[in-house]
Amino acid sequence: MSRRELLVRLVWGCRAVLGLVMLVPGMAFLLSPLKKSGRGTSFDALARMSELKVGEPRAFAVLKDLRDGWVKYPREPIGSVWLIRQPDGVDPPVVALTAECPHLGCAVNLAADGKSFLCPCHNSIFSLAGKPENTVSPRPMDPLDVQITSGPDPEIRVKFERFRPQADRRIPLA
């Protein structure tokens, strides 16, 4: 190897060192959002049974401590859930559907006649049981786990989760 060749190789060596010092930490830095958030899910009380009428869906906000980057917001609405009370004797007595549309994540509303759910963004329509009534949404509205406490006016507790949009199955987001 000639002296010149050696020098050229050393030049590339130095460039590689500088490149790696930038590239490796830089990529790690930019890939930080892939870090597991470690956000646990828990059951939160949303309403009491007496607030619900059979067959009439009502939306309730899920209030949770929210960590947005470095900021901590105490008890912030992080989502909305439709609760639908079922006729007596049906199990479960209350169905919870997240208001986030499985199509592209807009907030699903109750249609004006109160007989179906309607997403205002792309007009996906769902029955009150959450079944799609047109072909916009790839899957039914996402049901959430419900716990109902005992007592004269039981508390309805819901485990709020988010799911991957557009998928034809329910896939929880980590």
Added chain:
Amino acid sequence: MLKSLTDWIDDRTGYRSLLAWARDFPAPGGVGWRHALGPAFAIVFVLEAITGLLLMVAYSPSSSTAWGSVFHIEHALWMGWFIRGVHYFAGQAMVILIGLVLLQMVVTGAYRQPREFRWWLGLGLLFLTIALSRTGHLLPWDQEGYWSTKIETNIVAGIPVVGPYLQRLIVGGDDYGNATITRFHAAHVVVLPTLLGVCLAATIVLVRRRRTVTDEIARTEAFWPEQALKNLVVAVVVVVGSIIASLALGGAGLDAPADPSSGEFPARPDWYFIWLFHLLRTLPSDLRLVATLVVPGAIVSLLFLLPLLDRLLPKKLAHGLACAVVLAILGGVGYLTYGSLRADAADAHFREALAEADQTSDRATALAADLETGVPPEGSTYLLRQDPLWRGRGVLERKCLGCHVAEGKGKGEQTASDLAQFGSREWIGGLLENPSSKRYFGATAGAGGMAEWKRASKLKPEELSLVADFVATFAVVPDDVTPDDWLSTKEIADHPGLPLFQKECGTCHVVDGLSEGGTRDAPELFGWGSPRWISRMVRKPGAADRYGFLEPKHQMPAFPAEQLTRGDLDMVIRYLRGDYFKTAPAAKAH
């Protein structure tokens, strides 16, 4: 395969001739380490641009979010502390590199004709690098950046006539805040780097122009690859040095969030301005313009005029004079810097303030990192302002410790009780044991009632302890509970200390539904040590249910809302009750 691809690209773009133009040129004066500093400066600048761009992805320029976003970079994002550390230290190294380049130009006479413009561009690079460093310093919006920016812009304000206007333009108004950050941010990430890039490009053009037109240099060697290697080696040394500095010092460091209301923060300028700072503090105040304007102005003008000296004096004499001037300046700077460091090292007060600033910064870090606390939505300034340990203790020290003490320490002559752990079982137990201790009523004029009781009381120690247990339950009475509600809860109704309290204390102290008092004047005790009891004590110490029976001159002065805000009172109360976020290191620091 690769060859045919590059051939194809070269055919369409001609990039090879561009590369050849960039590297295959003769290096005038030969190759050597002496020519590597300037190019290394340029390489490090490129690395600064890359790390800066990365930081920009996560930085949020506003007074409420800047500190939090930098904290997030440092502690939450992968390698964030490393990138910020390299960005910071390599930036400092740029100041050194360009300084060395200029020094070299003076010593070798390279500042003279026909290279005047290269000298002026070099000076431009120096000032731009310093400006980048200064603007970058503010961006984290921590104590260090805030106070040093305030000092520096106040120095600008001292310039006659235009100073105040200049300051307002730099700061973006009267106060340091959002407008300051957005301005500094724009300057730091776009304006100054662009100008620096333009100066660098112009310098490169000039270097190569001289190299191709003049034949004043006898020896020319190829730039590639020997000089390229030397340049890169210097850059690698700078980067490795920055990495070592980051590793050794734990990154660029982040002080507590900026707080304009904080007391004495021991702000010092960056190392290259310490001499000016020291000159400023050693001169009498009527001479301060000497430090803020005359000396820096003279140095800058002299440096700019240096190449023109040749026109007035013989060449050799001019060069000698230039060297002497620059060495004198460096000597003066070195002398003043050394003097400043020595003065600070000998200043116990400064070291104390520094230690306190470190503690505050540790506390802020602990609060921000914790999932329960975090940076409040109102902004990073409120991180510590809403922390009872920091804010409550601060307010207590300013408002209360003129008369009271805490753990025996006060700010004046003690004429009231020791407030440490006020409301606790331990405090009330101690009071019942020995009311005339200075910790309780021993230092309080006119408050001899408890001591009188103690002399007459025949309570056995275990009975005394039961009474203390009972009184300590007052401190946890919630705000919305009445004496009736409280007395009808089972634990209270069955408390073994209750009959003793009724018999021993109830003859003087009133508790609705429990005791009538009447023998002697005494404050009402329901809820003693609870937030609402303390709150009323602070707001209306002269009320009939507090210490209104004392002679006015012996009463505690009232602190109405104008003197002590609701929020600050809450902070003091929560501090006294120990109701704050606790970490092992912060507890030790306390």
